[in-house]
Amino acid sequence: MEKINSLQNAHVKGWKKLQTKKGRKQQGQYLLDGWHLVNEAVKAHVAIRTLLITAKQLATEPDLTQFPAVIEISEEVASHISATVTPQGVFAVVNLPKAAADPLANLDLTRPWLLLDNVQDPGNIGTMVRTADAAGFAGVAFGTGTVDIHQPKVERSMQGSQFHLQLISTDLGELVARFHAEDKPVYGSELNPEAAQYLDIDAPASFGLIMGNEGNGMSDVLLAQTDKNLYIPIKGRAESLNVAIAAGILMFGLYR
Amino acid sequence: MEKINSLQNAHVKGWKKLQTKKGRKQQGQYLLDGWHLVNEAVKAHVAIRTLLITAKQLATEPDLTQFPAVIEISEEVASHISATVTPQGVFAVVNLPKAAADPLANLDLTRPWLLLDNVQDPGNIGTMVRTADAAGFAGVAFGTGTVDIHQPKVERSMQGSQFHLQLISTDLGELVARFHAEDKPVYGSELNPEAAQYLDIDAPASFGLIMGNEGNGMSDVLLAQTDKNLYIPIKGRAESLNVAIAAGILMFGLYR
Numbered sequence: 001m002e003k004i005n006s007l008q009n010a011h012v013k014g015w016k017k018l019q020t021k022k023g024r025k026q027q028g029q030y031l032l033d034g035w036h037l038v039n040e041a042v043k044a045h046v047a048i049r050t051l052l053i054t055a056k057q058l059a060t061e062p063d064l065t066q067f068p069a070v071i072e073i074s075e076e077v078a079s080h081i082s083a084t085v086t087p088q089g090v091f092a093v094v095n096l097p098k099a100a101a102d103p104l105a106n107l108d109l110t111r112p113w114l115l116l117d118n119v120q121d122p123g124n125i126g127t128m129v130r131t132a133d134a135a136g137f138a139g140v141a142f143g144t145g146t147v148d149i150h151q152p153k154v155e156r157s158m159q160g161s162q163f164h165l166q167l168i169s170t171d172l173g174e175l176v177a178r179f180h181a182e183d184k185p186v187y188g189s190e191l192n193p194e195a196a197q198y199l200d201i202d203a204p205a206s207f208g209l210i211m212g213n214e215g216n217g218m219s220d221v222l223l224a225q226t227d228k229n230l231y232i233p234i235k236g237r238a239e240s241l242n243v244a245i246a247a248g249i250l251m252f253g254l255y256r
Numbered sequence: 257m258e259k260i261n262s263l264q265n266a267h268v269k270g271w272k273k274l275q276t277k278k279g280r281k282q283q284g285q286y287l288l289d290g291w292h293l294v295n296e297a298v299k300a301h302v303a304i305r306t307l308l309i310t311a312k313q314l315a316t317e318p319d320l321t322q323f324p325a326v327i328e329i330s331e332e333v334a335s336h337i338s339a340t341v342t343p344q345g346v347f348a349v350v351n352l353p354k355a356a357a358d359p360l361a362n363l364d365l366t367r368p369w370l371l372l373d374n375v376q377d378p379g380n381i382g383t384m385v386r387t388a389d390a391a392g393f394a395g396v397a398f399g400t401g402t403v404d405i406h407q408p409k410v411e412r413s414m415q416g417s418q419f420h421l422q423l424i425s426t427d428l429g430e431l432v433a434r435f436h437a438e439d440k441p442v443y444g445s446e447l448n449p450e451a452a453q454y455l456d457i458d459a460p461a462s463f464g465l466i467m468g469n470e471g472n473g474m475s476d477v478l479l480a481q482t483d484k485n486l487y488i489p490i491k492g493r494a495e496s497l498n499v500a501i502a503a504g505i506l507m508f509g510l511y512r
Contacts, residue, residue: 123379127498136491164493199512232508235392237420242383245504248497252488252505256455 001065005074012073015052015081015093021148024096030150032092033082040160041092054078054089083152096150103170104178111138111206112255113179115172115186117222118145118213119243126157127244128211132165135251138206139166141175143222145213172210176225179208186210188226189250190218195229203254211247230254257321261330268329271308271337271349277404280352286406288348289338296416297348310334310345339408352406359426360434367394367462368511369435371428371442373478374401374469375499382413383500384467388421391507394462395422397431399478401469428466432481435464442466444482445506446474451485459510467503486510 004011017023018031029049032038035057041048051070053061064070073081078089100106107113114132119125125147129140142149149155149167168175176186186208187201210226212218223229232241232249241249260267273279274287285305288294291313297304307326309317320326329337334345356362363369370388375381381403385396398405405411405423424431432442442464443457466482468474479485488497488505497505 127501130494131497131501133492134488134490134494134497159494161492161494232390234390236389236417238386238390238415238417241387241390241504242500244498245383245387245501248501248504249508253508 001070001072003072004077007077007080009077011071012077012080015091018081018093019083019152021151024148024150028096029093030096030155031081031152032094033084033090033152033156034088035090037155037160038090038092040163041094044160044163046094046163048092048094050093052078052081052091052093057089084156103168104174107168107178108138108166109178109182109184109206111136112203112251113138113175113208114140114247114251115143115175115208115210116140116146117143117172117210117218118216119211120147120214121243122147122151122153123157124214124242124244126154126159128247129154129158129165129167130161131244131248131251133161135248135255137165137251137255139168141172142167142169143172172222173225176208176210176222179206180225182206184208185227186225187250187254188212188218188223188229189231189246190223190229191231192223192229195231198230198232198250198253201228201230201254207254209247209250209254211243211250214243257326257328259328260333263333263336265333267327268333268336271347274337274349275339275408277407280404280406284352285349286352286411287337287408288350289340289346289408289412290344291346293411293416294346294348296419297350300416300419302350302419304348304350306349308334308337308347308349313345340412359424360430363424363434364394364422365434365438365440365462367392368459368507369394369431369462369464370396370503370507371399371431371464371466372396372402373399373428373466373474374472375467376403376470377499378403378407378409379413380470380498380500382410382415384503385410385414385421385423386417387500387504387507389417391504391511393421393507393511395424397428398423398425399428428478429481432464432466432478435462436481438462440464441483442481443506443510444468444474444479444485445487445502446479446485447487448479448485451487454486454488454506454509457484457486457510463510465503465506465510467499470499
């Protein structure tokens with residue numbers, strides 16, 4: 001089994017670059033960090049190119065030494081390539097899904113979708129994907145300006161849900177048009193004079209729900225394309241809800 | 257106006273110690289970090305002992321130089337005493353509320369309470385307090401084992417809601433007994449054979465809702481004292497919901 005201990009190793013430099021969108025695009029790969037994500041990928045039959053593992057973690061799963069695509073790495077290399085402060089010491093190098101000529105082909109539009117418009121916090125994004133999975137949504141669309149699907153912190157906070165539903169990067173306006181072409185409504189989440197209380201909505205079996213930027217909300221262009229804007233009534237004195245909390249309340253409230 | 261530039265200054269050492277529970281207890285003070293929290297404290301008429309501010313921030317609010325209890329600090333001091341990576345450069349030193357002989361005296365039990373049983377993540381805790389505020393809850397009880405109310409990351413993620421509702425540290429069993437003494441139900445959030453779907457519950461105007469530890473759930477002792485355990489139906493393949501998301505769905509679902 002190959003062992004790599006040096007931060008100067010060319011492979012190590014390549015893995016480190018997978019922390020950036022540019023690096024992931026150039027190499028056509030991304031990194032899954034930690035046992036939970038690696039196990040979820042295996043369960044989901046995601047093809048793992050290479051498994052990177054420290055001696056300490058390998059000792060817990062000695063059968064892994066039998067596999068050809070396993071590389072033992074030092075703790076130092078593990079810390080270097082991880083985006084976490086205390087990595088577990090196991091990583092899977094995975095191929096990026098091939099960019100489809102049409103990202104909107106083969107979408108399951110029979111169930112709801114969550115649309116992320118310029119959402120910035122990786123933890124919020126990952127949590128929203130996990131919540132969309134739990135709520136039974138078909139997929140999550142990452143709109144222009146939203147943090148990349150395969151950003152390490154996004155991957156980590158999705159906690160395996162990235163393998164349970166459809167995730168696409170797309171212009172959200174085009175996806176909204178697809179929903180409208182099938183007579184399915186798209187709801188915004190921006191408070192305005194015409195906004196409706198979310199509990200007063202009788203949502204159909206499939207719809208789109210757009211969550212906007214943490215500070216600035218949804219883009220005006222997208223707002224103009226929604227069928228209705230929904231608000232969550234605030235009873236106390238909090239100025240607003242965290243975007244992931246609001247998304248959770250809306251998803252579970254609309255799709256029971 | 258006093259200026260402090262040295263990390264060796266005794267005041268600086270004291271402020272730094274406010275990051276720990278022990279330091280806060282010894283000094284009877286805690287620190288609010290950033291304009292938003294400082295402004296919320298002023299709005300809530302919280303007595304500010306001392307305002308600490310960098311020259312850069314002072315330039316945006318020059319009138320502050322008139323006040324006696326303002327100290328100009330260097331950027332280095334600001335970084336040292338802040339628990340954030342990029343502090344704004346403004347802090348308020350605030351007295352800890354006096355520990356009441358009976359923390360359960362003077363509680364508003366006419367509206368619901370959120371009870372945190374051994375919750376560990378400061379961001380989750382702060383977000384739950386903010387959400388409880390938005391949902392119109394009367395207060396949040398921090399049970400034994402739960403991270404301290406005045407921990408800097410908890411303070412920050414409460415985003416001002418700490419000044420809008422009652423926050424207490426207490427043995428949760430005693431608070432549950434108080435609810436029961438007034439014939440008000442207390443709901444757990446642990447999946448078990450007798451658990452009820454949260455939407456099937458017709459919650460009264462006041463109740464307790466307990467959220468448990470992120471990994472291990474609620475303690476058995478507390479679980480035995482609940483009137484009902486509630487679950488959120490998971491439709492997809494996510495194993496669980498983030499505790500703050502679950503709390504948001506339950507709070508807004510039960511208290512409309």
